[in-house]
Amino acid sequence: MTDVLPPIGASPGADVPGRKAPSGGSWRLGIPFGLVHLSCLAVLLVGWSPVAVGVCLGMYVVRLFGITGFYHRYFSHRAFRVSRPVQLGGALLGAAAAQRGPLWWAAHHRRHHRFTDRPGDPHSPVQDGLLRSHVFWIFAPANHDTDLALVEDLAAYRELRFLDRYHHLVPAAAIAAMSVLGVVVGHLWPGSHTSGPQMLVWGFSVSTVLLYHATFAINSLAHTVGTRRYDTNDTSRNNWALALLTMGEGWHNNHHRFPGAARQGFARWELDVTWLGLRVLAKLRVVRDLRPVPPRILAVTKEPRTAAVPG
Numbered sequence: 629m630t631d632v633l634p635p636i637g638a639s640p641g642a643d644v645p646g647r648k649a650p651s652g653g654s655w656r657l658g659i660p661f662g663l664v665h666l667s668c669l670a671v672l673l674v675g676w677s678p679v680a681v682g683v684c685l686g687m688y689v690v691r692l693f694g695i696t697g698f699y700h701r702y703f704s705h706r707a708f709r710v711s712r713p714v715q716l717g718g719a720l721l722g723a724a725a726a727q728r729g730p731l732w733w734a735a736h737h738r739r740h741h742r743f744t745d746r747p748g749d750p751h752s753p754v755q756d757g758l759l760r761s762h763v764f765w766i767f768a769p770a771n772h773d774t775d776l777a778l779v780e781d782l783a784a785y786r787e788l789r790f791l792d793r794y795h796h797l798v799p800a801a802a803i804a805a806m807s808v809l810g811v812v813v814g815h816l817w818p819g820s821h822t823s824g825p826q827m828l829v830w831g832f833s834v835s836t837v838l839l840y841h842a843t844f845a846i847n848s849l850a851h852t853v854g855t856r857r858y859d860t861n862d863t864s865r866n867n868w869a870l871a872l873l874t875m876g877e878g879w880h881n882n883h884h885r886f887p888g889a890a891r892q893g894f895a896r897w898e899l900d901v902t903w904l905g906l907r908v909l910a911k912l913r914v915v916r917d918l919r920p921v922p923p924r925i926l927a928v929t930k931e932p933r934t935a936a937v938p939g
Contacts, residue, residue: 658767660796661840664726667833670825677821679813680830683806687835689875694721695733695843696875696902703730703782704737707890708906709917716787725839726799729792735778736771740847741887744862751847754863762848763840799836806831842873850880857894857928858885866898876900886925890918895929 698718701707710718719730727733736750745754750771753761765771774792776783783789791798810827813820854865858881870878871893877883879892879900893900909915 657772660726661766664833664836667829668837670829671834674823674826674829675821676830677826679817679820679822680810680826683809683827684830684835687802687806687831688838691721691725691835691839692842692875693902693905694718694723695725695727695839696877697906698722699725699727699730699733700737700877701890701902701906703734703779705888706781707888707919708910708915710915712785714914715785719788719791720798723791723795723798724802725843726802726836727840727843729774729795730788731776731779731782731792732774732795734782735775738778739775741884744864744884745851753848753851758848758852761851762844765847799832803828803832842870843877845870846874846877846880850878854878854881856881858882858925860884868898871899875905876902886921888919889921891921894921894926898929 699722702710702715702718703722722730722733740749740751743749745752747755749755750768751761751765755761756765807824807828809831810822810824813827814823850865850867850870851863852865854867854870856865860881862884864881864884866881867878870880872878876892876899879894879898882894882898883889883892890906891900891903892898893903906915906918910918
């Protein structure tokens, strides 16, 4: 059997508490989501510059680490330990990616692992189809609220509850910061050929949309396209292309075999940039107690790639 999170209030075969039948969508959340996509068209008006594109890539990488390292591996799976200030810093970094608050994100991810590819999974291509599992699940009324019963360990921190309730504040601050940065750089360094609007579009809008769909592809494509090293009770796949785009999250079959590990690239050749970043932070004593992959599971990586072992 696949190693999973310990049960929190419900068994995998039970009805999902508080889950409504998916119907319609919460378009109130869809408005800012749609606007940030539409705003990318403004590149036709503001143009581009090496500085703006560089900031776009930097914002992508830094905020992606907030999602992969903190929202996912720390808040959802508690794969390592941090101090309370670092915990808050990781929450702010993840919130800047505009994927709602840390409690909401972790609660839905924990539910995904409990009910993977079965009724109750909030984003399963098996249950709901590829497009819904990629993006439209977010707007379903059943997925709007944060199930605090699934994240009682995190809800004990008032600052995390605040960020979860006012999850738009950090993205709004990022928008303001990009605009100011563009104005300042354009004024102090005219040769950069950038401006406030240009930096806003590239540094926030374009990088955020790229972040959205790289992250969402793990929910959809990483359960559809790729290889399976482990015979888990789901459709999870290892996909090297997604691993490159998401700094290691594409080794999804590995992850579903042992979700609690801080590392997802189990084989030496499986590049996991998030894991490398966490190791650097551990050396700097910013994080500690990175949870390893058990040797019995790692041993399978030395077998042919097509090998699958029972959970």
